[in-house]
Amino acid sequence: MSESSLPGGFISHVVRVGATVRRPASASTEFIGDLLTMFEASGWPGAPRYRGIDEEGREILTYLKGHVAWEPQQPPDVYSEESLLRVTQLVREFHDLTAGTELAGSHEVVCHNDLSPKNTIYRPVSGVLRPVAFIDWDLAAPGARIHDVAQVGWQYLELGPSVEDISEAARRLRLIADSYELVDRRDLVSAILWWQERCWRGIEAAADSGDLAMIRLRDAGAVTEVQEAYQWVCDHRLNMDRALR
Structure with a gap:
């Protein structure tokens, strides 16, 4: 699936892949994954959903339109x-x-x-x-x-x-x-x-x-x-x- 760069880029390179966003994993990835998973479980709509790590070691998040x-x-x-x-x-x-x-x-x-x-x-x-x-x-x-x-x-x-x-x-x-x-x-x-x-x-x-x-x-x-x-x-x-x- 093709990738397209998203705005920003001073700190890390973030791309969109279909309905997801991919960004470099970091030391805080596990914590952020747990946090976003908790938000999803509570039904709070104010954050992207965490979908794990891709084959390149990047975080997978849902893409939020807007x-x-x-x-x-x-x-x-x-x-x-x-x-x-x-x-x-x-x-x-x-x-x-x-x-x-x-x-x-x-x-x-x-x-x-x-x-x-x-x-x-x-x-x-x-x-x-x-x-x-x-x-x-x-x-x-x-x-x-x-x-x-x-x-x-x-x-x-x-x-x-x-x-x-x-x-x-x-x-x-x-x-x-x-x-x-x-x-x-x-x-x-x-x-x-x-x-x-x-x-x-x-x-x-x-x-x-x-x-x-x-x-x-x-x-x-x-x-x-x-x-x-x-x-x-x-x-x-x-x-x-x-x-x-």
Whole structure:
């Protein structure tokens, strides 16, 4: 069966084969397989299904049809308030499914750890695009609820120098916390800054060690972009902290 490359490619080469997606296996493949199998058993539709390993040693996942927000310019529906609310609800759903399971271990839940519009499937619902599922679960691991909520704040609000209305961004961050029903949101902005610093430092460290994918990311300006986003959040932290009270 013929293969066709899917968007992305900075980290790993992902291809579509018929109704499946094939991606390189990793040390986390068994964990991710168990996680996706649990989602399937529960009937949760927000993730691809795991179908094992192919003859080339690649993970086999079901292909989810829909719009993935890879390009810089996106339809307004992708960043609408309604889509933001649905993203947050989806996160809460899979967090609640994993809470108290062996996969979460001693942690609160299993986190996706790479939530962004680029890893979200959007489909028409009543004539408008809405998020229906998350892809790229390869970084999923036990963690704290607030970590994924912070990623939603950073990535889906595009917190950084491109934000034109700080008050609106702060209001939407509060909306995320309210929609998720995050009990303790005092550390939410701190968690966003933690993610941003971890991201750019991680890219730099891996690139310095010779990781070709991270070198490409750094050369594409990813480190500078995240550093600027980090500084922007630092500069406007007071406004966002106030909105979360």
